Amino acid sequence: MPKNDFVTYEQSGVNIDANDRMVERIMRSLQSTHGPRVINLPNGFAGLLRIDFNEKLFRRNYKQPVLVASTDGVGTKIKVAQMAGKYDCVGIDLVAMSVNDVLVIGAEPLLFLDYLAIHKLVPSEIAEMVEAVAEGCRQSDCALLGGETAEMPDIYPEGEYDMAGFAVGIVDRNRILDGTAVRRGDVVLGLASSGIHSNGFALVRQIIFKQLGLKIHDTIDELGGITVEKALLVPTRLYVRSIVKLLGQYRVKKVVHAMAHITGGGLVGNVPRVVPKDCNVVISKSAWTVPPIFQFLQKHGPVEEDEMFRVFNMGVGFVLVVAPDFADSIEEKLTHYGETVYRLGKITPGTGKVVLKD
Numbered sequence: 001m002p003k004n005d006f007v008t009y010e011q012s013g014v015n016i017d018a019n020d021r022m023v024e025r026i027m028r029s030l031q032s033t034h035g036p037r038v039i040n041l042p043n044g045f046a047g048l049l050r051i052d053f054n055e056k057l058f059r060r061n062y063k064q065p066v067l068v069a070s071t072d073g074v075g076t077k078i079k080v081a082q083m084a085g086k087y088d089c090v091g092i093d094l095v096a097m098s099v100n101d102v103l104v105i106g107a108e109p110l111l112f113l114d115y116l117a118i119h120k121l122v123p124s125e126i127a128e129m130v131e132a133v134a135e136g137c138r139q140s141d142c143a144l145l146g147g148e149t150a151e152m153p154d155i156y157p158e159g160e161y162d163m164a165g166f167a168v169g170i171v172d173r174n175r176i177l178d179g180t181a182v183r184r185g186d187v188v189l190g191l192a193s194s195g196i197h198s199n200g201f202a203l204v205r206q207i208i209f210k211q212l213g214l215k216i217h218d219t220i221d222e223l224g225g226i227t228v229e230k231a232l233l234v235p236t237r238l239y240v241r242s243i244v245k246l247l248g249q250y251r252v253k254k255v256v257h258a259m260a261h262i263t264g265g266g267l268v269g270n271v272p273r274v275v276p277k278d279c280n281v282v283i284s285k286s287a288w289t290v291p292p293i294f295q296f297l298q299k300h301g302p303v304e305e306d307e308m309f310r311v312f313n314m315g316v317g318f319v320l321v322v323a324p325d326f327a328d329s330i331e332e333k334l335t336h337y338g339e340t341v342y343r344l345g346k347i348t349p350g351t352g353k354v355v356l357k358d
Contacts, residue, residue, distance in 0.1 A: 026127055029134035033144040037110065047145030049111050051170060064173035068107040071166045072097035075264075076201040080232050082160055083216040087125045089233045090163065091132020092139070093198045096236035098167035099140045100261040100318065103243050104274070106177040107169030109142035118161040121151040129163070140240040142167070175247075179274040179321075181257040186347040187327035188271075188281055191242075192340035193317030195234035195293055199264040200311040204232065207301050223292055231293055239318045242337040249333060255326040262313040268354040269310060271319055280350025281321075284357055288342040291315045309356060321347060 034040075037060075039048035052061045074093045081090045099109040114133050116126065126149055137144040156162070196204060208214050208228060219225050239261075247256065258274040271281050294315065298308050308314060322330050324346075331341045348355075 026130040029127070029131045030144050030146070033112075033134050033137040033142070035141070035143060038143050038145065047111065047113075047143075049143060049145060051110075062170065062172050066107075066171050066173050066176065068102050068105045068169040068171055069167065070098045070101040070169075071164065072101065073162070073164045074198045076205060077196075077198050077232070078162060079205060080201065080216070080229075084229045084233065085159075086229075086233065087128040087161075088132040089235065090198075091129055091134075092136040092235035092238070094133055094163050094165040095136025095140060095167070096238050097198055097263070098165045099136075099142060099169070099238065099240055100236070101263075102167050102169035103240055104177070104259045104261050105169070105171055106175050106247060106256075106259070107171035108244050109140050109167055109169040109240055111143045111145040111168050112137050112140075113145060113166040114147040115150070115164040115166075116147065116161065117150045117152055117156060117163075119151075119153050119156040119158050121149065129161075133165070136235075136238065139238045141244070142169075142240075175254075177256065177258055177274075179258040179276065181254060182275045182279060182321050182347060183257070183323075184279060184347050184349055185324055186257055186321050187324050188283060188344040188346060189320045189322060189327065189331060189334070190288065190316035190342040190344045191239060191318040191320075191334065192237075192288070192342070193262070193291075193313045193315055194237040195291065196232065197236040197263070197313055197317060199313070201232075203301075203303070203311055204297060207297055207303075208232070212300055220296070222296055237317050239339070242334055242339050243318075245337055246330065246333055250326075253326075255323045255330065256320055257323065258321040260319040262317050262319060264311075266309045266312055266314060267316060267319070268356070271354050272352050275321065275347065275352060277352040278349065279352065280348050281345065281354045282348050282357060283345040283354060286358060287344050288315055316342065316344070319344070 036053060037050045041048050051065055074090045078090055095112055102109050116129055134144050214228050216229050218228050220228060220231060223231055260270045260274050262270050267283060275281055294308060294312055297303060334341045
């Protein structure tokens with residue numbers, strides 16, 4: 001049979017050579033996240049990472065190590081990124097959605113894996129995606145240990161792609177935060193979000209693009225003249241370094257009783273997951289100022305306030321429930337670490353729900 005008559009993989013839409021060039025480009029991004037735990041395995045089929053090691057400068061040992069795992073994506077925020085023709089802006093979101101969840105248990109993130117699926121593999125575009133993921137990992141002090149890139153032209157139309165992330169962390173068994181230590185009278189602290197983060201974008205897109213008819217590069221006067229792209233594509237805030245430092249300050253005393261990552265479901269849906277069923281979380285809405293982007297969405301929906309608090313973080317991306325005697329010092333430490341901290345309220349007798357009060 002003449003050579004020209006043979007069918008190739010590339011003719012079906014998948015380019016192996018492009019994949020090889022892409023791997024070469026992203027290796028530097030991966031290696032920039034590798035610390036002393038990572039065991040180098042060139043061309044390996046999987047990544048290797050030590051849990052315990054004894055080097056004096058970086059010593060980390062666990063008495064009863066427990067692995068903590070989480071997986072997530074960035075939801076339909078990725079549609080906004082596609083509209084903007086951006087390949088890097090949601091990489092940090094991808095890391096944050098999983099490592100912030102791992103953090104809630106009291107765990108230190110160890111490693112991250114990503115899965116990228118795309119219509120056509122363009123090495124420069126994949127390199128942008130992976131570099132953004134690597135930046136999220138560097139900010140989280142965890143290793144980007146590997147990943148997978150899938151070229152699927154029959155699944156994803158031209159210009160479309162999807163991402164998923166997988167994080168693994170570690171915590172000593174006696175340091176696990178499962179909410180059982182929460183007591184009536186505990187203080188509830190909130191850490192400011194950077195914006196919408198990565199939840200509620202189906203409603204965001206409905207309001208911005210369908211109801212208001214705005215385009216991705218249009219400016220929004222009510223938000224100070226910034227573009228739709230800049231208003232919506234702010235990366236999810238990573239709380240890892242602040243929380244890991246904080247927990248490291250209290251190796252003996254267990255003064256942080258519970259934590260919650262405020263994702264889909266908002267404050268009213270996520271905080272009750274970490275408090276006992278005989279407690280309520282009473283939160284004062286006057287404890288912080290809701291950021292303008294949420295006020296804009298609520299006004300132009302219009303969206304009822306209760307719905308806003310069920311869908312969005314409303315400016316609070318992470319919550320800690322702490323012992324009252326230590327609330328001031330914890331607030332001071334977190335502020336020093338760069339967080340904006342709100343004294344949201346307290347734990348009271350109740351039925352396991354959030355009570356929002358004016």
